[in-house]
Amino acid sequence: MTTRIDTRFAELKVEGRAAFVTFVMAGDPDPATALEIVKALPKAGADIIEIGMPFTDPMADGPSIQAAGLRALQAGMTLRKTLQLVRDFRAADDKTPIVLMGYYNPIYIYGVDKFLPDAKAAGVDGLIIVDLPPEEDAELCLPAMKAGLNFIRLATPTTDDKRLPAVLANTSGFVYYVSITGITGSASADSSAVSAAVARIKRHTKLPVCVGFGIRTPEAAHDIARHANGAVVGTALIDALKGSLDADGKATARTVSAVADLAAALAQGVHGAKQAAE
Amino acid sequence: MTQAIPNSYRSGPDDTGHFGIFGGRFVAETLMPLILDLQKAYEDAKADPAFRKEMDGYLKAYVGRPSPLYFAERLTEHLGGAKIYLKREELNHTGSHKVNNVLGQIMVARRMGKKRIIAETGAGQHGVATATLCARFGLECIVYMGAVDVARQQPNVIRMEMLGAKVVAVQVGARTLKDAMNEALRDWVTNVHNTFYCIGTVAGPHPYPMMVRDFQSIIGEETRVQMQELEGRLPDSLIACIGGGSNAMGLFHPFLDDPSVDIYGVEAAGHGLTNLHAASIAGGRPGVLHGNRTYLLMDEDGQIQEGHSISAGLDYPGIGPEHSWLHTIGRVKYLSATDEEALAAFQLLSKLEGIIPALEPAHALAKVGELAPTLPKDHLMVVNLSGRGDKDVPQVGDILKGRQS
Numbered sequence: 001m002t003t004r005i006d007t008r009f010a011e012l013k014v015e016g017r018a019a020f021v022t023f024v025m026a027g028d029p030d031p032a033t034a035l036e037i038v039k040a041l042p043k044a045g046a047d048i049i050e051i052g053m054p055f056t057d058p059m060a061d062g063p064s065i066q067a068a069g070l071r072a073l074q075a076g077m078t079l080r081k082t083l084q085l086v087r088d089f090r091a092a093d094d095k096t097p098i099v100l101m102g103y104y105n106p107i108y109i110y111g112v113d114k115f116l117p118d119a120k121a122a123g124v125d126g127l128i129i130v131d132l133p134p135e136e137d138a139e140l141c142l143p144a145m146k147a148g149l150n151f152i153r154l155a156t157p158t159t160d161d162k163r164l165p166a167v168l169a170n171t172s173g174f175v176y177y178v179s180i181t182g183i184t185g186s187a188s189a190d191s192s193a194v195s196a197a198v199a200r201i202k203r204h205t206k207l208p209v210c211v212g213f214g215i216r217t218p219e220a221a222h223d224i225a226r227h228a229n230g231a232v233v234g235t236a237l238i239d240a241l242k243g244s245l246d247a248d249g250k251a252t253a254r255t256v257s258a259v260a261d262l263a264a265a266l267a268q269g270v271h272g273a274k275q276a277a278e
Numbered sequence: 279m280t281q282a283i284p285n286s287y288r289s290g291p292d293d294t295g296h297f298g299i300f301g302g303r304f305v306a307e308t309l310m311p312l313i314l315d316l317q318k319a320y321e322d323a324k325a326d327p328a329f330r331k332e333m334d335g336y337l338k339a340y341v342g343r344p345s346p347l348y349f350a351e352r353l354t355e356h357l358g359g360a361k362i363y364l365k366r367e368e369l370n371h372t373g374s375h376k377v378n379n380v381l382g383q384i385m386v387a388r389r390m391g392k393k394r395i396i397a398e399t400g401a402g403q404h405g406v407a408t409a410t411l412c413a414r415f416g417l418e419c420i421v422y423m424g425a426v427d428v429a430r431q432q433p434n435v436i437r438m439e440m441l442g443a444k445v446v447a448v449q450v451g452a453r454t455l456k457d458a459m460n461e462a463l464r465d466w467v468t469n470v471h472n473t474f475y476c477i478g479t480v481a482g483p484h485p486y487p488m489m490v491r492d493f494q495s496i497i498g499e500e501t502r503v504q505m506q507e508l509e510g511r512l513p514d515s516l517i518a519c520i521g522g523g524s525n526a527m528g529l530f531h532p533f534l535d536d537p538s539v540d541i542y543g544v545e546a547a548g549h550g551l552t553n554l555h556a557a558s559i560a561g562g563r564p565g566v567l568h569g570n571r572t573y574l575l576m577d578e579d580g581q582i583q584e585g586h587s588i589s590a591g592l593d594y595p596g597i598g599p600e601h602s603w604l605h606t607i608g609r610v611k612y613l614s615a616t617d618e619e620a621l622a623a624f625q626l627l628s629k630l631e632g633i634i635p636a637l638e639p640a641h642a643l644a645k646v647g648e649l650a651p652t653l654p655k656d657h658l659m660v661v662n663l664s665g666r667g668d669k670d671v672p673q674v675g676d677i678l679k680g681r682q683s
């Protein structure tokens with residue numbers, strides 16, 4: 001089975017460049033604006049789009065992404081509407097891979113058996129579920145693989161060599177290396193430590209390795225992209241979005257471009273990097 | 279949901295931390311290696327006679343155990359039915375059952391070489407117990423507490439600070455216990471290399487529900503021996519309030535395989551079950567939060583709802599996974615008491631027995647007031663008096679004063 005993610009990384013390999021991976025929250029600041037933002041991202045240079053599934057209790061996220069999720073929930077976002085967002089995006093873009101990222105409970109309540117075919121049909125390519133380590137693979141990871149979706153695992157600085165094979169065993173699409181021990185949007189990643197960590201993971205897998213958490217600027221994204229197969233940026237984009245909102249937290253005429261402009265600058269940083277990896 | 283009835287109700291969890299479908303290890307990868315280390319450290323400690331001996335020493339001389347099993351004569355007379363015994367956990371050092379668990383976890387943390395301790399707290403009792411033992415063992419202590427709880431449990435905030443702990447008022451969400459736990463988990467993910475998370479109830483990822491239960495089981499173990507001495511037999515029923523469920527599990531667990539013992543847990547019904555409440559079994563369904571699968575209050579999209587209770591210690595939209603299991607297999611009956619019922623029971627015990635209970639066990643006492651009159655006079659009922667009411671005196675005083683004027 002080949003997903004849009006596999007195809008995208010094969011193309012990038014031929015071009016000799018790293019993937020620019022963006023994270024935005026479904027329904028933030030409202031469902032319609034969020035759709036416009038997601039639509040604008042490929043044009044801005046995003047190679048892969050991660051879409052956050054809002055959750056009331058995001059235990060691995062910092063204040064920016066927490067607030068984004070709450071804005072979305074307040075605007076009436078649900079998992080059903082997140083799938084609709086993907087469907088609407090797919091109507092005009094059949095190439096850009098979409099990865100849904102979030103926490104397990106909304107999927108568990110939707111029903112795993114119903115969610116997987118619905119997500120696949122909507123045009124979702126992969127899932128990143130923060131609170132499902134390999135120890136809980138039977139819950140969603142194995143059924144997702146069977147349903148033709150990539151299950152992308154997080155590897156962290158605490159994932160040692162002994163544990164890495166277990167983490168990688170049922171991972172597909174790519175490996176997401178969390179470059180810091182911490183929540184999203186806190187510390188920034190140190191590129192030499194990242195490069196060593198990516199090399200360590202690559203000793204255990206042929207999958208592409210993308211790096212995220214703590215990348216905020218085009219320069220930092222450039223730096224990371226030299227050492228990895230992709231750089232993920234989330235909090236910085238969400239901060240740009242927040243900065244464009246009016247006093248009531250509602251979207252303004254600047255909201256979509258605030259995110260897209262920063263994404264374009266970050267994309268330049270990533271795409272200008274010569275890949276040292278491989 | 280039907281589940282097979284096991285040979286023993288006391289054999290859980292399995293190796294992967296499950297009680298039936300409940301429990302598990304739903305945590306971020308960053309924490310997973312540490313959770314596996316903790317499981318190993320706890321198993322090693324449990325098998326080490328020196329650990330048990332050291333614990334027993336502190337439980338006796340520092341905590342003040344065993345706590346008495348006291349015949350509440352005037353309450354019994356007043357209710358006119360079952361003979362009511364109070365398990366006096368409120369007499370422990372720091373004023374509640376929380377210290378039993380904290381002592382155990384701090385000793386495990388010391389074995390693991392962790393010097394920085396974090397905790398979440400609702401009523402502040404777990405925070406006070408953690409601050410106390412950190413002071414005793416010279417450890418850094420950070421306590422996360424919802425800003426609403428900081429306001430309504432001021433006496434405990436002041437105590438924690440006097441003991442040298444840093445209290446962080448959590449400003450997100452409903453600013454109560456659930457949000458405090460989220461913030462504690464975020465701290466833990468960030469400082470995993472040097473930090474031990476001392477969870478205050480039988481919730482969280484495996485091995486916490488098991489470990490906290492084991493440390494609290496001394497409540498039920500003592501009760502068995504004491505009731506044997508006082509009445510020459512087992513009690514007929516047990517009753518305890520449920521926030522996450524640690525004082526209840528501590529009393530219940532040693533009796534789960536005694537079929538003659540009826541067991542009742544009491545959740546917080548807040549303004550009533552059709553209104554704002556914190557009764558996850560009565561008003562929730564199975565979901566995944568804070569590292570385990572359990573009954574939770576949530577909406578149809580799986581978004582977690584806030585609990586509501588007059589008692590900060592019960593104001594949590596979940597319950598420990600072992601309770602969820604005991605509920606589905608029917609071994610324990612789960613009831614609920616409203617804010618008003620708890621307030622009335624709070625006053626009744628104060629006036630009849632000269633014991634001011636915490637608002638949390640006042641919920642259990644409220645149901646004692648319903649059950650006891652329906653039972654024969656030779657029925658032996660044990661209530662877990664999990665904490666004393668000093669921390670609630672300002673809050674309850676304000677409520678009662680507001681009613682007079």
Ligand SMILES: Cc1ncc(COP(=O)(O)O)c(C=O)c1O
Nearest residue numbers: 403521522523524525591638665
């Ligand atoms: C006195 C007392 N009882 C009960 C509880 C509820 O916790 P648990 O259900 O874990 O015993 C608390 C929590 O703060 C408490 O302070």
